[in-house]
Amino acid sequence: MPPNTPPPAAESDVRMRGFAHRSTVVQALAWLDANSLPLGDEPVDLPAAAGRVLAREVVSRVDVPGFDRAMMDGYALHAADTLGASSYNRLALAIINPPVNETETPGTPGTPEPPGTPGTSFDGTVEPGQAFRIMTGAPIPAGADAVLPVEQVDTQGDQVFAQGEVTPGKNIGQRGEDVARGACVFDAGRQLRPQDLGVLSSIGVGKINVVRRPRVRLAVTGNELLPAGTTPDGFHIADANGPMLAALVTRDGGDVIDRGIVKDNPGDILEALNDDVDVVLLSGGSSVGQDDHAPVLLAQHGELAIHGIAMRPSSPAGMGRIGQRRGFLLPGNPVSCLCAYDFFAGRAIRALGGRSRDWPYATVTRPLRRKLVSQVGRVDYARVTLIDDAVEPLAIGGASVLSSTTRAHGFVVIDADSEGFAADSPVHVYLYDSWGCV
Amino acid sequence: MPPNTPPPAAESDVRMRGFAHRSTVVQALAWLDANSLPLGDEPVDLPAAAGRVLAREVVSRVDVPGFDRAMMDGYALHAADTLGASSYNRLALAIINPPVNETETPGTPGTPEPPGTPGTSFDGTVEPGQAFRIMTGAPIPAGADAVLPVEQVDTQGDQVFAQGEVTPGKNIGQRGEDVARGACVFDAGRQLRPQDLGVLSSIGVGKINVVRRPRVRLAVTGNELLPAGTTPDGFHIADANGPMLAALVTRDGGDVIDRGIVKDNPGDILEALNDDVDVVLLSGGSSVGQDDHAPVLLAQHGELAIHGIAMRPSSPAGMGRIGQRRGFLLPGNPVSCLCAYDFFAGRAIRALGGRSRDWPYATVTRPLRRKLVSQVGRVDYARVTLIDDAVEPLAIGGASVLSSTTRAHGFVVIDADSEGFAADSPVHVYLYDSWGCV
Numbered sequence: 001m002p003p004n005t006p007p008p009a010a011e012s013d014v015r016m017r018g019f020a021h022r023s024t025v026v027q028a029l030a031w032l033d034a035n036s037l038p039l040g041d042e043p044v045d046l047p048a049a050a051g052r053v054l055a056r057e058v059v060s061r062v063d064v065p066g067f068d069r070a071m072m073d074g075y076a077l078h079a080a081d082t083l084g085a086s087s088y089n090r091l092a093l094a095i096i097n098p099p100v101n102e103t104e105t106p107g108t109p110g111t112p113e114p115p116g117t118p119g120t121s122f123d124g125t126v127e128p129g130q131a132f133r134i135m136t137g138a139p140i141p142a143g144a145d146a147v148l149p150v151e152q153v154d155t156q157g158d159q160v161f162a163q164g165e166v167t168p169g170k171n172i173g174q175r176g177e178d179v180a181r182g183a184c185v186f187d188a189g190r191q192l193r194p195q196d197l198g199v200l201s202s203i204g205v206g207k208i209n210v211v212r213r214p215r216v217r218l219a220v221t222g223n224e225l226l227p228a229g230t231t232p233d234g235f236h237i238a239d240a241n242g243p244m245l246a247a248l249v250t251r252d253g254g255d256v257i258d259r260g261i262v263k264d265n266p267g268d269i270l271e272a273l274n275d276d277v278d279v280v281l282l283s284g285g286s287s288v289g290q291d292d293h294a295p296v297l298l299a300q301h302g303e304l305a306i307h308g309i310a311m312r313p314s315s316p317a318g319m320g321r322i323g324q325r326r327g328f329l330l331p332g333n334p335v336s337c338l339c340a341y342d343f344f345a346g347r348a349i350r351a352l353g354g355r356s357r358d359w360p361y362a363t364v365t366r367p368l369r370r371k372l373v374s375q376v377g378r379v380d381y382a383r384v385t386l387i388d389d390a391v392e393p394l395a396i397g398g399a400s401v402l403s404s405t406t407r408a409h410g411f412v413v414i415d416a417d418s419e420g421f422a423a424d425s426p427v428h429v430y431l432y433d434s435w436g437c438v
Numbered sequence: 439m440p441p442n443t444p445p446p447a448a449e450s451d452v453r454m455r456g457f458a459h460r461s462t463v464v465q466a467l468a469w470l471d472a473n474s475l476p477l478g479d480e481p482v483d484l485p486a487a488a489g490r491v492l493a494r495e496v497v498s499r500v501d502v503p504g505f506d507r508a509m510m511d512g513y514a515l516h517a518a519d520t521l522g523a524s525s526y527n528r529l530a531l532a533i534i535n536p537p538v539n540e541t542e543t544p545g546t547p548g549t550p551e552p553p554g555t556p557g558t559s560f561d562g563t564v565e566p567g568q569a570f571r572i573m574t575g576a577p578i579p580a581g582a583d584a585v586l587p588v589e590q591v592d593t594q595g596d597q598v599f600a601q602g603e604v605t606p607g608k609n610i611g612q613r614g615e616d617v618a619r620g621a622c623v624f625d626a627g628r629q630l631r632p633q634d635l636g637v638l639s640s641i642g643v644g645k646i647n648v649v650r651r652p653r654v655r656l657a658v659t660g661n662e663l664l665p666a667g668t669t670p671d672g673f674h675i676a677d678a679n680g681p682m683l684a685a686l687v688t689r690d691g692g693d694v695i696d697r698g699i700v701k702d703n704p705g706d707i708l709e710a711l712n713d714d715v716d717v718v719l720l721s722g723g724s725s726v727g728q729d730d731h732a733p734v735l736l737a738q739h740g741e742l743a744i745h746g747i748a749m750r751p752s753s754p755a756g757m758g759r760i761g762q763r764r765g766f767l768l769p770g771n772p773v774s775c776l777c778a779y780d781f782f783a784g785r786a787i788r789a790l791g792g793r794s795r796d797w798p799y800a801t802v803t804r805p806l807r808r809k810l811v812s813q814v815g816r817v818d819y820a821r822v823t824l825i826d827d828a829v830e831p832l833a834i835g836g837a838s839v840l841s842s843t844t845r846a847h848g849f850v851v852i853d854a855d856s857e858g859f860a861a862d863s864p865v866h867v868y869l870y871d872s873w874g875c876v
Contacts, residue, residue: 193844199844202840223555402640406623406637
């Protein structure tokens with residue numbers, strides 16, 4: 001044994017030594033997707049349903065509109081009566097509901113609306129030679145089969161002079177043309193748009209079953225951490241990951257449960273892992289060092305499915321289950337934390353809430369200004385800026401420099417089977433401000 | 439005078455006759471932009487600042503990190519001491535902070551953290567020939583100028599054997615490398631990302647001045663309307679616009695003030711126009727008909743700047759001011775209401791809140807499956823679906839068929855100077871689900 005050969009390392013150094021094996025991103029995503037099926041449903045009031053995901057399909061029990069209605073202001077009549085009418089051949093018709101007394105102020109509170117306005121009914125029938133004064137949205141009276149727009153008439157007293165022709169059905173919105181009774185209006189799984197709420201309202205839905213929001217416990221660990229927003233003091237730094245994660249979880253449709261910074265000890269971490277939630281996000285202590293309790297606890301009390309991932313940054317990330325909860329081990333370095341959240345935890349939260357698993361980032365494809373080198377076998381998360389419509393790489397490493405993600409316009413993912421991209425190659429940039437595409 | 443020539447039309451029909459003049463969309467946007475400068479600012483707690491817009495630039499008063507720190511688990515030492523070290527030439531160094539008693543459980547509550555862990559200080563100096571056991575994030579002790587990663591050492595008792603070389607500065611994060619004291623971290627006007635909250639937290643910002651959210655009063659009018667989510671009853675229909683507008687305003691960063699359906703009479707509408715808000719959205723009664731009080735009231739009590747716009751749908755839209763409030767006249771037909779909101783009111787609400795005026799929709803460019811015809815002089819808002827990666831027009835008219843906007847994937851805008859697009863032309867589609875680009 002040569003003099004320099006050391007004996008086996010001490011146990012504490014084995015624990016500090018790094019990962020013996022790393023999972024691939026693909027393996028991590030496969031486990032994740034199998035363990036992130038949508039949660040159960042809950043009823044919510046319509047105004048709270050925007051952006052929520054339908055738990056079941058919605059079938060309409062009514063026609064919308066529930067009656068034929070005028071699509072323009074004008075006169076409901078028999079289309080045949082307008083045959084040949086023009087500005088040179090005005091055809092007279094008798095108005096059966098002449099305007100109310102002109103001295104009355106229209107819309108005075110307490111005055112009943114006259115027939116021909118929306119929401120009113122008319123018991124009579126429009127006979128040939130007659131015209132019924134009607135406003136957009138009002139029900140078409142019996143007998144009439146078209147609406148002649150006001151722009152194509154002149155009136156005098158109780159007579160109207162048609163100056164144009166209409167065909168049967170013209171300017172009439174048919175009963176059920178918007179939504180037919182019995183029709184499936186939305187499929188289960190739809191994330192509701194603002195206008196979807198309008199349609200749901202119009203078919204009389206006031207409460208709707210949506211997928212429950214995942215409850216997400218934040219557990220940021222680190223004895224060196226001061227509460228978020230505290231001025232750094234000596235070697236104590238303010239927690240950056242807590243407010244960042246809270247905003248990300250909210251973006252992805254989760255309910256944030258934040259009970260403050262968790263001390264780096266097994267008891268407090270285990271308590272967080274056992275919280276009454278769907279997902280626990282542990283930030284810090286995710287690796288294999290002496291103070292990295294979370295992976296050990298997850299393995300002891302649940303399942304540590306993935307620990308150590310072939311990616312940069314975020315390689316000391318992990319995930320598993322404890323009881324019915326999913327636990328994500330996010331590295332304490334803030335860029336790693338963001339990256340691990342976006343690759344894994346955010347996807348799980350979106351999927352549990354029934355949303356698309358895909359990233360909520362718009363993408364653009366632009367050429368690289370210089371080459372972007374990676375290592376085969378590892379996925380890289382490269383922060384980039386867009387300069388003159390081209391992509392300038394900012395950083396792949398620097399997991400602790402969070403400002404690299406605030407200076408960046410977005411990021412490029414370099415897959416595990418790629419050595420990177422040559423200068424001028426087009427690359428897909430995921431835009432952090434996914435406020436529409438550039 | 440030929441017998442068919444009518445006398446001048448009665449006053450009530452003039453009011454029902456349509457617009458004598460229509461403004462262009464460009465004119466409407468110009469008025470809008472001049473009247474939608476960002477509101478004043480308000481302080482909010484950091485966790486509530488996600489998505490808000492900075493009212494002023496933020497300058498850091500601290501370095502982040504505030505000290506040089508280890509970027510990896512390993513040993514802080516003199517880089518020169520590693521010169522020539524390899525797995526065949528292990529160089530021994532004396533550990534000046536050997537691991538704590540192995541029988542002690544690390545992280546036991548109450549046990550002080552040993553030097554070399556994050557948040558701890560060390561008063562000594564690392565001399566040549568010495569090594570200081572250090573964890574990622576911990577401060578670099580005096581004397582040391584590099585960190586040798588744990589993967590490149592073996593240890594025995596209080597000796598560590600270097601098996602690799604490091605250069606000065608290696609694996610050390612420099613003080614201020616993330617944020618330098620005095621640096622402008624964010625400019626005024628920035629819409630805050632999740633990671634921005636992390637950076638703000640790390641520089642000790644717990645409260646931040648952001649542009650105030652616009653207060654937006656919803657005033658949906660219509661005597662035929664039942665409250666949102668009520669089953670339609672006879673000729674009375676459930677309000678679709680209220681819940682849709684509330685979701686749109688929320689999306690665009692406004693605070694919704696909804697006091698229920700407003701009766702179609704001048705007093706109630708004027709009361710809504712005088713509410714203590716920044717923006718009033720009046721839905722219904724926006725045109726020139728007998729029951730269209732809102733334009734008259736806006737003209738009488740404030741300024742009716744735009745009324746009647748050369749677009750389809752939404753031509754009976756308008757806008758103006760009353761006191762410090764902006765008033766938007768949105769047609770009652772729900773597609774028109776959505777379109778007028780998206781073209782005008784939403785833009786104003788975003789701008790008042792300091793956000794980008796641009797549509798919050800991602801776009802894709804795809805070929806048309808068939809021609810899309812428009813009329814020169816008019817802007818069209820055509821709902822479309824994407825089929826086999828091509829664009830299928832659904833509807834330009836049909837302002838009352840809201841389901842055309844729920845069946846559609848998005849919309850195409852046809853500018854006023856265009857007659858439309860030929861089949862196979864590439865068109866830009868604004869995606870209603872702007873959940874990333876397709």
